[in-house]
Amino acid sequence: MLAGIRTRDLRKIYTSPPPSAAGGGFGFGVAPGRGKKQPKPQIVALDGISLEISPGEIFGLLGPNGAGKSTTVGILTTRVRPTDGQAWIGEHDVWAEQVVVKRLIGVVQQRPNLDFSLTAREILLFHGAYFGLNSEERAKRADTLLDRFKLRDRADQMVRGFSGGMMQRLSIARAMMHDPQVLFLDEPSAGLDPQTRLLLWEIIREYNQRGKTILLTTHNMEEADALCQRLAIIDHGRNIALGTPRELKASVPGGYLLRLRFGQHSPELLQRLQTLPGVREVRTNTDRKNDASSDATGDNSADVYADRGGSLVSEIANLASSGSVELCDVHILEPSLENLFLHHTGRSLRE
Amino acid sequence: MNWKTFLALLGRDAHVARRNLVPSLMQTFLQPLMFVFIFGRVMVSSGYMPPQYKSLLLPGIMAISMVFTGVWAVAMPLIGEFQFTREIEDRLLAPIEISWLAIEKVFFGTFQALIAGLAVIPAGWLLLRPGVGLNLRSPLSFACVTLLVALFSACGGLALGCSMSQNHIGLMFSMVLTPMIFFGCTYYPWSALAHFPILQRVVLVNPLVYASEGLRGTLVPQFPHLPVLAVFVALTVFDALFLGIGLRQFHRKAVS
Numbered sequence: 343m344l345a346g347i348r349t350r351d352l353r354k355i356y357t358s359p360p361p362s363a364a365g366g367g368f369g370f371g372v373a374p375g376r377g378k379k380q381p382k383p384q385i386v387a388l389d390g391i392s393l394e395i396s397p398g399e400i401f402g403l404l405g406p407n408g409a410g411k412s413t414t415v416g417i418l419t420t421r422v423r424p425t426d427g428q429a430w431i432g433e434h435d436v437w438a439e440q441v442v443v444k445r446l447i448g449v450v451q452q453r454p455n456l457d458f459s460l461t462a463r464e465i466l467l468f469h470g471a472y473f474g475l476n477s478e479e480r481a482k483r484a485d486t487l488l489d490r491f492k493l494r495d496r497a498d499q500m501v502r503g504f505s506g507g508m509m510q511r512l513s514i515a516r517a518m519m520h521d522p523q524v525l526f527l528d529e530p531s532a533g534l535d536p537q538t539r540l541l542l543w544e545i546i547r548e549y550n551q552r553g554k555t556i557l558l559t560t561h562n563m564e565e566a567d568a569l570c571q572r573l574a575i576i577d578h579g580r581n582i583a584l585g586t587p588r589e590l591k592a593s594v595p596g597g598y599l600l601r602l603r604f605g606q607h608s609p610e611l612l613q614r615l616q617t618l619p620g621v622r623e624v625r626t627n628t629d630r631k632n633d634a635s636s637d638a639t640g641d642n643s644a645d646v647y648a649d650r651g652g653s654l655v656s657e658i659a660n661l662a663s664s665g666s667v668e669l670c671d672v673h674i675l676e677p678s679l680e681n682l683f684l685h686h687t688g689r690s691l692r693e
Numbered sequence: 694m695n696w697k698t699f700l701a702l703l704g705r706d707a708h709v710a711r712r713n714l715v716p717s718l719m720q721t722f723l724q725p726l727m728f729v730f731i732f733g734r735v736m737v738s739s740g741y742m743p744p745q746y747k748s749l750l751l752p753g754i755m756a757i758s759m760v761f762t763g764v765w766a767v768a769m770p771l772i773g774e775f776q777f778t779r780e781i782e783d784r785l786l787a788p789i790e791i792s793w794l795a796i797e798k799v800f801f802g803t804f805q806a807l808i809a810g811l812a813v814i815p816a817g818w819l820l821l822r823p824g825v826g827l828n829l830r831s832p833l834s835f836a837c838v839t840l841l842v843a844l845f846s847a848c849g850g851l852a853l854g855c856s857m858s859q860n861h862i863g864l865m866f867s868m869v870l871t872p873m874i875f876f877g878c879t880y881y882p883w884s885a886l887a888h889f890p891i892l893q894r895v896v897l898v899n900p901l902v903y904a905s906e907g908l909r910g911t912l913v914p915q916f917p918h919l920p921v922l923a924v925f926v927a928l929t930v931f932d933a934l935f936l937g938i939g940l941r942q943f944h945r946k947a948v949s
Contacts, residue, residue, distance in 0.1 A: 356949070419786065422949050441695065444788045455779040459709040465783075468708075471701035472787035516783065 344397035344553055345432030345446050345523040347418060352427035354388040354413050354579075387413040389579035390427070395557060395572075397432075397523075400550050402570030403559040404679065410579035411559035412452055415528050418557070419449045431524055445473070448517035452528040452559075454509035456501045462512055463488065463497040466519050473520035487515040490545065506533040514542065518549065525549060527558040531565055543569055563679045575683060582686045587679065594685045595622035595647040599675040600654060604642045605668030611661065612644055618657055623647040642670075647685070651676060698789040702797045705784075710766075710805070721762045721809050725754045726816060732880070733821045748826040749916050752908035753879035755813045756842060760901055763806030763846025764870065767798050768854030769862075775946045776859050785947055795851060795943040799936065802847030803840075810839055814912075827912055834921055835911035841928035842904040848932055849900070851939030855946050877901030882909060884917040900931040 388410045395401040403411045416422030418429050420440045429436040431443045457465055463484055470480035488494045491511040501509060510533055517525060527546070531539045546569060550556050560566050566573055567587050575583040575590070583590055591597065604611070615624050625645040648654055651674045662669040675681050710717065733750050736742040774781035784794055818825050829835055857865055876896045878886075883906050886893035896902050907924035909916055 416949065420948075421782075421785065441788050441790060444786055447786075449782075449786055451779075451782060453779070455782040457705075457780050457783055458778065459712070459780075460705075464708070468701065468705045469783060471704060472698050472784065472789075474695075474697040474701075474788075 344555070346397040346399070346555055347393065347395040347401070347524060347557060348430040349391055349393045349414070349418070350428045352388050352391040352414065352417055352429060353425045354386075354410075354417065354422060355425045356385040356387055357382045387579055388417075388424075388427075391576065391579065391581055392427075393574060393581070393584075395555060397555050398550070398553050400546065400556045400558070400569055400571050402566045402573040403557065403576060404561065404563075404566045404573050404683075405559075405576040406561055409576045411576060412528055413579075414576075415449075415451075415526050415557070415559060419447055419526055420444060421449075445520075446523045447526060448520065448522035448524070449526045450510075450513045450517045450528060450530055452532070454506070454513050456504075456509055456512060456516075458500070458502050461498050461500055462493055462504070465501065465512065465516055469516050469519045475520065483519055483521075487518060491515045492541075507535060507538055510534060511538065511542075514545070522554070524555045524557070527556065529559055529561070531560070531562065539565075566679060573679070575679070575686065577683075577687050583682060590679060590682050594681045597676075597681070598648050598651040598654075599681045599684065600646040600648060600651065600658070601671075601673040601675070602644045602646060602658065602669065603671040604644070604662060605670055607642050608665060608667045611665045611667050614661055614665070615644065615646060615658065618648075618654065618661070620650045620654060621646055621648045645684070695789045695793075698787050699793055699797055702784060702787065702789075702794060703801060706770075706797070706801045709770075710801075717766075720765065721758060722812070722816065725758045725761075725813060726820060729754050729817050729820050733817070737824075744824050745826070745916075747821045747824050748913045749882065749909070750880065751814070751817045751821065751825060751827070752912045753877075753881075753905045754817055755810050755912075756877070756901060756904040756908050757874055757879050758813045759806040759810035759839075759842050760846040760849070760873070760904060761870070762809035763802045763843060764850040764853060766805040767802035767847050767850030768857070768865070771798065771851070771854030771943075772857060772859055772862060775855070781947075791944060791947050792940055794947075795855075795940055799844070799847045799851055799939070802850050803843045806843035806846045807839065810843060826915065828915055829912060830914055831911060835908075838904075838907035838911050838921070838924060838928070841925065841932060842907065844932045845900055845904065845928055845935065848935035848939055852935045852942060855939060855942035873899055873901045878905045882906070882917050883919055900928070903927040903931070 391410065391414055403414060405411050413422055417424045418431065418436055420436055420443060423437065431446050434442050434446070436443050457468070460468065466484035466487060467480050470483060475483070488497045491514065493508065493512060493515065496504065496508065501512065504512070510530070514527070514530060530546070531542055534542060543565075546556060546558070558569065570587060572584070572586055573590060574581050583593065585593070612624055612626060615621060623646075625647070626643070646654070646658070655672055655674070658672070659669050729750065732742065733747045737744055737747055771781075785791060787794070814827075818827070853865060853869065877899050878896065879901065883893070883896070883902060886896065903919065903924045906919040907921060907928065910918035910921045910924060
């Protein structure tokens with residue numbers, strides 16, 4: 343049975359810091375208190391997320407730490423109770439039919455949460471037993487996964503002494519042990535070396551080719567670009583863009599972004615920049631409210647969205663010198679999801 | 694309810710307990726048996742305690758062992774598993790209602806407490822002989838009291854384990870378990886508190902009083918003890934109360 347994922351207007355407000363089950367950073371925006379009757383601080387983690395993920399799709403949630411990615415995964419995996427809204431795996435309401443849903447899903451949480459009282463093989467075997475697999479099937483699957491994730495030589499050791507990367511690989515193997523229809527991977531490649539990351543991508547693609555739905559969260563552009571068929575970019579608990587990586591990149595005016603810094607502020611120069619061939623949009627700090635990076639760039643900076651990159655620089659320099667304004671710094675960003683994030687939020691999406 | 698998952702969860706706990714068998718045994722039996730040896734053997738042989746103290750002491754030691762084992766077996770793993778590492782997540786994601794995971798913990802803790810309680814009788818008897826006057830008039834009452842005590846210890850462990858963080862483990866022993874043991878009529882019968890009338894009433898809120906007195910009433914009824922029926926009622930109430938609190942706290946810890 344193929345199963346997709348659906349959410350409708352999910353909201354989550356924490357009245358105490360979210361435990362590690364919800365994972366994620368703690369940089370949530372704090373909602374203003376509504377009068378004196380509510381002394382508890384309210385932390386808005388999700389503010390109306392609606393998603394529709396088809397069966398057999400690799401879907402990515404992209405966003406910075408604290409954007410609400412892990413809370414979304416937490417709600418979809420029965421681990422976080424939504425304040426409002428609904429979520430479904432296949433046709434099953436996640437909150438109302440938890441046991442049915444838990445059979446359909448495999449979950450890799452952001453932080454490895456292995457059972458430290460067991461060896462690597464025992465972790466897989468007991469996981470299989472929880473899902474009712476018979477002992478022969480359990481042993482067969484455990485061996486296959488230990489080989490696939492290159493853990494065979496440490497299989498009978500306690501996991502307490504494992505490195506972070508090994509724990510992460512074992513967590514992913516464990517989530518696949520009962521062959522779930524939907525796999526949730528919360529920042530799966532965090533802490534993995536580049537080689538293992540490639541191995542993981544290969545395994546994810548293989549798993550997807552068997553018709554499985556995969557939802558992964560990441561703040562790594564390259565990973566989102568390489569793996570995901572569709573992406574939702576979320577920030578401050580809101581869905582700010584949705585589409586294929588190609589569509590999303592195309593939605594940035596021009597595609598190229600030139601971040602400029604001048605010696606002094608000159609509205610006239612900024613107006614003239616607009617007239618250069620290939621320039622689609624010029625933004626200044628005053629356009630970008632809630633801009634976290636505004637202090638670093640100062641008031642003399644401008645973001646130019648254009649359909650060409652390097653060839654514009656000399657023209658910009660000429661314009662600046664003709665107006666007696668010094669061009670202090672130029673940074674060219676090629677079409678990427680990073681630009682998209684910058685375009686929508688005015689903030690950079692850094693690892 | 695999914696029996697296969699429930700049995701697999703029990704299997705996991707049994708596997709881990711088997712792996713930690715020797716330290717667990719030391720933890721459970723060493724202190725009570727040393728106490729039995731010093732107070733029941735050394736003090737009695739040297740004439741500081743009357744000979745019948747041996748028989749009076751044994752049910753109290755049994756109650757301590759059971760409560761300590763049950764609380765330890767349930768609370769300690771839970772405190773650890775709900776910490777930062779969230780080792781319990783895998784089991785929370787197993788295809789069974791979350792409450793059943795808590796009940797599995799209680800089931801396993803009850804079993805361990807029963808084993809501990811029943812093992813103290815022959816061990817204590819071996820250390821104290823001769824002169825232990827066990828008088829098992831109603832095996833059924835004894836079985837019921839023992840079961841209720843074991844259940845109370847495991848439910849108490851669930852409630853404590855889900856209400857405390859790792860930093861408070863020391864506090865749990867010094868503020869909860871130690872006063873419970875000393876004011877739990879374990880080393881003396883409840884009637885011995887007659888000279889302290891206020892204290893005698895206050896200790897009635899301590900569930901261990903009913904455990905000790907119940908075991909005393911069914912194992913060595915020749916000594917004064919609380920009515921066994923009152924013990925049944927009190928222990929049943931405490932079992933239900935701690936199970937209720939434990940389940941509620943477990944849900945709070947498990948789902949955010």
